[in-house]
Amino acid sequence: MKIGLVVYGGLEQTSGGYRYDRQLVSALEDRGDDVDVISIPRRLEDDPAGVVSDRTTSARPNSDTAPSIRERLDRPYDVLLQDELCHPALVQHNPHLEGPETIVSLVHLLRSPDPTKDDPAVRARERRYLESVDAAICTSGYTRERTTALVDTDLPTLVAPPAGRHEEPALSSEAVAKRARADPLEVAFVGTLVPRKNLVTLLEALARIDEAGRDWHLTVVGRHDADPAYVRDVRDRIGALELGDRVTITGKVETARLESILERSHVLAVPARYEGFGMVHLEAMEYGVVPVAGSVGGASEFVADGRNGVVVEPTDPSSLADRLGALAADRDRLATLGMRALETAAAHPSWAETMDEIRAFLGRRLDEADDANGGDSP
Structure with a gap:
């Protein structure tokens, strides 16, 4: 198949969604497909919450003008895949595209169901975009439910969850059990510092544990550039709660250091107010780290409260x-929850399994488009 994949900026960006997109490109190419990555620039108003980085883009000069983007999209692709985060830049173009046989949206995180931001204009724009595509690939059942609820059409969908970083458990059950006895309780928070990820609530909760005399330490890993005002609020709250000697803020780290942090952590606490999937929880479970996830979003599809982790309001x-x-x-x-987390991660679909499902889904969409057009697939 000849496939185009539309993303904001470059694929080298560090979020879970971009890692998913990199895995997808690699898997499709390994299976013999020809993939063009169509990198388009974003405007700040398209992404005020800093969902993606604006530091890199391979788009040519003046590519944010309507003709140049449309020209790059309107080519004879068998499948034009579009990362749904790009929908503000795509909604005006999709209805006019004649080159692609079929258009499929890759939905990591819808913006309109976000309980932290109720914006009717965003919801209307996202609906128009989803009604302009022929199918959608969603990273969780939760995201699929929200996607189909937004549109009036019968949109074909596939749930294709991400995998973690390792094919096998990254830590043995014996090591997890031994680590559980160590003091203090090592808590990790991994995520971009934005309100949706809810670090402030975690700090308030840990301060209450401090009052109860429990010994703990928190390591905060993640980008600081998406919402500087929120980062200042976080630092102010740490000071106000007198937690400075209990909290280490690392900023963004390389993979090796992140894995070292997970290896020594007991708990990964990211009580996000809204999460499309929550890839970081799965990655932590590969190390037998007990995930503590928010109840709104896709994380509860693999984090079972009281069995292999904790799900909280x-x-x-x-x-x-x-x-x-x-x-x-x-x-x-x-220790018990950590070992069950290991088992859950080991049983989770691998990247290869997920990518096989996606490629089969794309093939079916292409066959249906070809039948509707009365032609033959290449």
């Missing part, structure tokens, strides 16, 4: 403090 610091405090106090329970 993201706006309730008191409940989060109780659950974290219980893990700090009961190291047998911490």
Whole structure:
């Protein structure tokens, strides 16, 4: 198949969505497909929450004008794949494209169902975009439900979840059990510092554990450039809660250091207010790290509360403090949850399995488009 993949900026960006896109390009090429990556620039107003980085783009000068983007999209692709994050730049073009046989949206994270931002204009624009594509690939069942609820058409969809970083568990069950006995309770937060990821609530919860006399340490990993005002709020809250000696803020780190942090952590706590999938929870589970996830989004599809992790109401610091405090106090329970997390990660679909599902789905969409056009697929 001849495939175009539309992304904001370059594929080298560090978010989970871009890692998914890189895996997809590599898998399609390994299976004999010809893939063009169509990198388009974003405007700040397209992405005010800093969902993607604006530091890199391979788009040529003046490529943000309508003719140049449309010219790059309107080519004889069998499948034009579009990262849904680009929808503000694509919604005006899709209805006019004649070159691609079929257009498929890759939906990592819808913006309009985000409970932290209720914007009718965003919802209307996202709906128009989804009604302009022929099918959608979603990274979780939760995201698929929200996608199909937005559109009036019967949109064909596939749930294709991401995998982690390792084919096998990254830590043995014996190592997980031994680590569970170590003090203090090592908590990691991994994610871009934006309100949706909800680091402030985690800090408030940990401060309550501190008051109860539990020993803990928090390592905060993630970009600081998406929302500088929120980063200042985080630092102010750390100071106000007098947690400076209990919190280490690393900023963005290389893969080797992230894996070292996960290897020594007991808990990964990212109680996000809204998450499309929550890839970082799965990555932590490969190390037997107990995931603590917010209840809104796709993470609860593989994080089972009380079995292999903890699922919390993201706006309730008191409940989060109780659950974290219980893990700090009961190291047998911490070890059990960690070993079950290992088992969950090992049983999760691999990248190869997910990519096989995607390629088969794209083939079916192309066959249907070809039948509708009365022609033969290449």
